[in-house]
Amino acid sequence: MTHADFVHLPVDGWLRTIPLTFSPEYDDSAATYSITLAIRHDNSYRYRNLSMVVDVIAADSTVSRQTVDMHLADEYGNWTGGGFGALYQSTVPVVEAVAPDKARSIVIWQSMGGCDTLRGLVNVGIITIPVPAK
Numbered sequence: 001m002t003h004a005d006f007v008h009l010p011v012d013g014w015l016r017t018i019p020l021t022f023s024p025e026y027d028d029s030a031a032t033y034s035i036t037l038a039i040r041h042d043n044s045y046r047y048r049n050l051s052m053v054v055d056v057i058a059a060d061s062t063v064s065r066q067t068v069d070m071h072l073a074d075e076y077g078n079w080t081g082g083g084f085g086a087l088y089q090s091t092v093p094v095v096e097a098v099a100p101d102k103a104r105s106i107v108i109w110q111s112m113g114g115c116d117t118l119r120g121l122v123n124v125g126i127i128t129i130p131v132p133a134k
Helices: none
Strands: 003-007 020-022 031-042 050-055 065-069 088-098 105-110 121-130
Touching: 003 020, 003 031, 020 121, 031 050, 031 065, 050 088, 065 088
Parallel strands: none
Antiparallel strands: 003 121, 020 105, 031 088, 031 121, 050 065, 050 105
16 A cells, blocks of 8 residues: 655745654565655745755664755746646655665755755655565
């Protein structure tokens, strides 16, 4: 079963020094899963992209760090994510075919250069999807 977990961000913005921590939900400890990062923003978001640092923390405390750059608008300023009304959602895979003990926690930091407080983002979340057995 697919699971989603979203955090509602403060209206004042997402501070660079405040990480968002997620604990993926797994139905079967013997299965493998893919984890996708999802961002929801509104029209007040000022940038075309969003840069983040994503730490995937295993049960043995091993940390796998990656930089994730999401393109939220095209070169003309048109939002590329799906959605309806004033909200747009964009997604990007961060982990593919991982065992549950290799991704116990996901920690996400915004890393936009020159921006300590990022406004216009509404939700940040993860979607955990089981990988079909072969």
